[in-house]
Amino acid sequence: xxxxxxxxxxxxxxxxxxxxxxxxxxxxxxxxxxxxxxxxxxxxxxxxxxxxxxxxxxxxxxxxxxxxxxxxxxxxxxxxxxxxxxxxxxxxxxxxxxxxxxxxxxxxxxxxxxxxxxxxxxxxxxxxxxxxxxxxxxxxxxxxxxxxxxxxxxxxxxxxxxxxxxxxxxxxxxxxxxxxxxxxxxxxxxxxxxxxxxxxxxxxxxxxxxxxxxxxxxxxxxxxxxxxxxxxxxxxxxxxxxxxxxxxxxxxxxxxxxxxxxxxxxxxxxxxxxxxxxxxxxxxxxxxxxxxx
Amino acid sequence: xxxxxxxxxxxxxxxxxxxxxxxxxxxxxxxxxxxxxxxxxxxxxxxxxxxxxxxxxxxxxxxxxxxxxxxxxxxxxxxxxxxxxxxxxxxxxxxxxxxxxxxxxxxxxxxxxxxxxxxxxxxxxxxxxxxxxxxxxxxxxxxxxxxxxxxxxxxxxxxxxxxxxxxxxxxxxxxxxxxxxxxxxxxxxxxxxxxxxxxxxxxxxxxxxxxxxxxxxxxxxxxxxxxxxxxxxxxxxxxxxxxxxxxxxx
Numbered sequence: 001x002x003x004x005x006x007x008x009x010x011x012x013x014x015x016x017x018x019x020x021x022x023x024x025x026x027x028x029x030x031x032x033x034x035x036x037x038x039x040x041x042x043x044x045x046x047x048x049x050x051x052x053x054x055x056x057x058x059x060x061x062x063x064x065x066x067x068x069x070x071x072x073x074x075x076x077x078x079x080x081x082x083x084x085x086x087x088x089x090x091x092x093x094x095x096x097x098x099x100x101x102x103x104x105x106x107x108x109x110x111x112x113x114x115x116x117x118x119x120x121x122x123x124x125x126x127x128x129x130x131x132x133x134x135x136x137x138x139x140x141x142x143x144x145x146x147x148x149x150x151x152x153x154x155x156x157x158x159x160x161x162x163x164x165x166x167x168x169x170x171x172x173x174x175x176x177x178x179x180x181x182x183x184x185x186x187x188x189x190x191x192x193x194x195x196x197x198x199x200x201x202x203x204x205x206x207x208x209x210x211x212x213x214x215x216x217x218x219x220x221x222x223x224x225x226x227x228x229x230x231x232x233x234x235x236x237x238x239x240x241x242x243x244x245x246x247x248x249x250x251x252x253x254x255x256x257x258x259x260x261x262x263x264x265x266x267x268x269x270x271x272x273x274x275x276x277x278x279x280x281x282x283x284x285x286x287x288x289x290x291x292x293x
Numbered sequence: 294x295x296x297x298x299x300x301x302x303x304x305x306x307x308x309x310x311x312x313x314x315x316x317x318x319x320x321x322x323x324x325x326x327x328x329x330x331x332x333x334x335x336x337x338x339x340x341x342x343x344x345x346x347x348x349x350x351x352x353x354x355x356x357x358x359x360x361x362x363x364x365x366x367x368x369x370x371x372x373x374x375x376x377x378x379x380x381x382x383x384x385x386x387x388x389x390x391x392x393x394x395x396x397x398x399x400x401x402x403x404x405x406x407x408x409x410x411x412x413x414x415x416x417x418x419x420x421x422x423x424x425x426x427x428x429x430x431x432x433x434x435x436x437x438x439x440x441x442x443x444x445x446x447x448x449x450x451x452x453x454x455x456x457x458x459x460x461x462x463x464x465x466x467x468x469x470x471x472x473x474x475x476x477x478x479x480x481x482x483x484x485x486x487x488x489x490x491x492x493x494x495x496x497x498x499x500x501x502x503x504x505x506x507x508x509x510x511x512x513x514x515x516x517x518x519x520x521x522x523x524x525x526x527x528x529x530x531x532x533x534x535x536x537x538x539x540x541x542x543x
Contacts, residue, residue, distance in 0.1 A: 192386065193384075199404065203407055207407060
């Protein structure tokens with residue numbers, strides 16, 4: 001049913017693909033998916049509850065109560081501070097923005113007509129695509145100072161910002177590859193006809209090739225966003241108050257082994273609820289744009 | 294950059310042009326002249342270098358030896374301003390190559406606005422006239438994907454004309470079309486020819502070449518085997534290769 005509607009919108013290619021996507025949230029969280037996700041958490045919580053009943057003494061709060069108590073902290077961070085799951089999302093947004101813009105530039109370097117530019121862009125891309133994210137993260141944390149001085153003004157560089165840059169680097173390299181692949185996938189006839197109309201190379205890229213690439217790049221771009229978001233707990237290792245760090249803090253202050261599984265299950269649920277719709281939406285867009293040409 | 298070209302001299306002059314792709318020599322010394330307002334048809338078997346020759350004229354493909362001048366300007370020149378040359382030479386391709394993300398009207402308007410920097414209102418008025426001229430009135434806002442092959446090819450012709458070129462190159466523009474739509478494209482080209490546009494066509498449409506062409510060139514394996522005005526060329530071909538080719542086609 002949705003497929004036929006997508007076909008209809010494909011024929012008018014320049015039209016913004018706004019139609020039909022408002023309902024994707026509802027479509028992603030079908031009752032079955034919701035039941036599955038919450039069922040999983042419920043099983044973990046109940047198992048923990050049962051185990052607690054067997055082992056613990058009196059005077060302990062129930063697992064649900066405890067989870068509920070910590071939820072605001074894990075989601076929004078300590079009062080008056082920047083942290084929690086919100087920080088993960090902000091870091092993912094920022095890293096994606098930095099990675100996309102720099103990736104676009106790097107990707108254009110990969111298709112440059114000037115050999116040295118192409119070689120340098122290629123080396124950078126390969127390096128950051130094939131390095132473990134965690135190691136890159138440590139590198140950036142250790143390489144950059146905790147504050148910079150500009151005109152006598154010292155600007156502090158908070159750890160989360162440095163971590164964001166660390167995560168943006170591999171994203172940049174992968175976006176560059178997406179750009180290169182998309183540009184190469186445009187038929188050479190487009191270049192030829194633009195050239196014969198006296199468009200310069202830059203004009204051809206900007207006005208003719210890249211606009212056609214956008215649709216092709218969106219699904220893989222969203223895919224990398226989901227991967228990036230799920231990788232944001234890595235920044236907890238370099239001392240940032242993200243949802244992962246706060247979950248561990250909560251566990252440390254509770255000192256209850258029966259909470260381990262339920263707490264991490266809750267954290268998983270947060271990420272799932274955020275990332276699953278993105279994954280569904282990506283698949284939809286992939287199907288939709290696959291029918292083109 | 295002094296250009297002493299006057300309209301009574303050949304508008305395109307091709308002298309001993311050689312071009313190789315790797316070990317394959319596609320053009321082995323081709324020479325001929327095209328006068329202003331002339332309609333030249335280049336025919337010949339596939340792989341004889343016809344399309345390559347057209348692409349050399351607007352510098353889409355560089356040549357290795359020889360000389361091509363367009364309005365007196367040498368194309369085989371490292372210092373050539375390719376963009377200036379291409380403003381004078383329009384080209385239409387077999388596969389239309391319209392920009393799929395733009396409407397028919399926008400396709401026609403893009404180059405004059407962005408390349409020639411002409412004012413939008415003026416360009417739009419001209420583009421609407423051109424779309425009318427190729428008989429596509431009402432299709433201005435259609436995207437290429439919504440148009441038939443013949444319609445797309447006519448938009449492509451209008452798109453080239455919008456640059457007000459002095460010469461039009463047509464590279465097998467009807468080869469990808471079905472027989473009924475071939476006609477509508479040929480009608481458009483014939484009208485152009487009648488208006489005095491200098492046209493160079495690579496084509497397999499012998500009937501059209503005979504009817505519209507002022508001069509026919511037959512190429513085979515990178516050389517011009519035979520040429521002449523259509524009346525003599527089609528009835529009195531002397532070279533056996535030309536005869537063999539024509540007997541297969543006609």
